[in-house]
Amino acid sequence: LFQPNCIAKQQHQPCPPSSCGIIGNISFPxxxxxxxxxxxxxxxxxxxxxxxxxxxxFSGKYHVQDxxxxxxxxxxxxxxxxxxxxxxxxxxxxxxxNFRPTGLVGPDDFGSQPFVLDLDFTRIGYFNCANPVTGDxxxxxxxxxxxxxxxxxxxGHVYALLEPSYLEYRVKDITxxxxxxxxxxxxxxxSEAEKGNFTxxxxxxxxxxxxxxxxxxVICENRCGKGTK
Numbered sequence: 001l002f003q004p005n006c007i008a009k010q011q012h013q014p015c016p017p018s019s020c021g022i023i024g025n026i027s028f029p030x031x032x033x034x035x036x037x038x039x040x041x042x043x044x045x046x047x048x049x050x051x052x053x054x055x056x057x058f059s060g061k062y063h064v065q066d067x068x069x070x071x072x073x074x075x076x077x078x079x080x081x082x083x084x085x086x087x088x089x090x091x092x093x094x095x096x097x098n099f100r101p102t103g104l105v106g107p108d109d110f111g112s113q114p115f116v117l118d119l120d121f122t123r124i125g126y127f128n129c130a131n132p133v134t135g136d137x138x139x140x141x142x143x144x145x146x147x148x149x150x151x152x153x154x155x156g157h158v159y160a161l162l163e164p165s166y167l168e169y170r171v172k173d174i175t176x177x178x179x180x181x182x183x184x185x186x187x188x189x190x191s192e193a194e195k196g197n198f199t200x201x202x203x204x205x206x207x208x209x210x211x212x213x214x215x216x217x218v219i220c221e222n223r224c225g226k227g228t229k
Contacts, residue, residue, distance in 0.1 A: 015027070015028070015031075015035065015036065015038070015039035015040070018031070018032045018035055018039075020032060020046070020048035020051065020052070020053040021048070021051040021052050021053055022053075023046075023053040023064050023066075023067060025067075025069075026046065026053070026067070027040070028040050028041070029041040029044040029215060029219070030044045030045075030046055030067065030074075031044065031045055031046065032045070032046055032047070033045055033047050033048070034048075041114075043114045044215065046064065047061075052082075054079065055074070055076050057076070057092075057094065057098075057115075058092070058094065058098055060078075060079075060092030060093075060094065061079045061091075061092070062076035062077060062078060062079060062092070062210075063076060063077050063078075063079055063082045063083075064076055065077055065210045071214075072214050072215055072216035072219055073118065073212045073213065073214050073215075074115075074212070074213050074214075075187075075209075075210045075212050075213075076211065076213065077207060077208050077209065077210030077211070078091060078092055078094075078184050078207060079091055079092070080092070081184075081207040081208050082208055088142065088200070088204045088207070089126055089142065089144075089158070089181070089182065090126070090182050090183075090184040090207065092182070092184070093183055094183065094184050094185055095123055095183050095185065096121065096123065096185065099115065099116060099117040099213075114215060115213040115214065115215055116213065116214050116216075116217060117185070117211070117212075117213060117214075118187065118212035118213065118214060120188075120212075121185050121186065121187055121188065121211050121212075122162055122163065122185070122186055122187075122188035122206075123162070123163040123183060123184075123185060124160055124161070124162055124163070124183065124184050124185070124186055124203065124207065125160070125161045125163060125180055125182075125183045126142065126158060126159070126160055126161075126180070126181045126182045126183065127139070127158070127159050127160075127161060127174070127178040127179065127180055127181065128156050128157070128158055128178065128179050128181050129156050129157045129158070129159060129175060129177055129179075130156050130157075130177035130178075131156070131157065131177055132157050133157065133159055133175050133178070136175065137197055138161055138162065139159040139160075139161055139175065140159060140160045140162075140198055140199070140200050140203060141157070141158075141159055141200065142158040142159060142160055142200055143200070144158050158181070160200060160203050162188070162198065184207060186203075186207050186209070186210070186211055187206070187209065187210065187211045187212060188206055
C-alpha cells in the first residue's frame with residue numbers, strides 16, 4: 001500500500017501520548033478531548049469518562065476496547081452492553097450501511113466519518129415480539145425482567161437475531177408481530193455465525209468484545225496525497 005517514494009504530506013508536531021483507563025499510548029491520529037489543540041486529529045477525538053475511553057460514532061457513545069497502531073484498527077463496543085450489568089440491550093442503532101464500503105473509497109469520501117468497517121462482522125438485531133417465537137432457533141430470548149430500563153424497552157417478548165454479513169434476512173424471515181427495536185454489530189466470522197444455536201450470554205459476550213474499524217485509508221491519504229487507495 002505504501003510505496004517507497006510515498007512522502008508524508010503533512011508534518012505533525014510531536015505530542016506526548018495520553019492514556020485513559022485500559023487504553024494507554026493514545027497518539028496520532030487519536031487525541032483526548034483535553035489534549036493540546038495541535039495534538040492528534042479532531043476527527044479521531046476520544047473522551048475519557050469515569051476512567052473509560054469513549055468514541056462517538058453517529059452521535060452514539062462506544063467503549064474503546066483496543067487501539068492497534070500497527071494494523072490501523074480500533075475495536076469498540078456499544079456502551080449499553082458494557083455499562084448495564086443486567087440489561088444487555090444496546091443503546092445505539094448501528095449497521096454496516098452507516099459506513100463507507102471498504103474498497104470503494106473515492107478521492108472525496110473522507111471527512112466527517114473517517115472510518116471503514118472491518119469485513120469480518122455480524123449484524124445483530126433486537127426484536128420486540130407481541131407473542132413468543134417458537135420453532136425458529138435464530139431468535140434468541142433476551143431476559144428483560146432484571147431492570148426497569150429493560151422493561152420499558154421491551155413491552156412484549158424481546159429476541160436477538162444474528163444476521164451474518166452478506167446473508168441479509170428478507171422480510172419473510174421476520175416473524176409476524178415482531179418489530180425491530182435496535183441493531184448493532186459484532187466481530188463474528190461468517191462460518192461461526194452460520195452455525196447458530198447460541199445462548200444470549202454468548203451473544204452479549206461478543207457484543208462486549210466489540211467490532212473493528214480501520215482508519216488506514218485516511219493515513220494513506222495523509223502520507224501519499226488525496227485520492228490514494
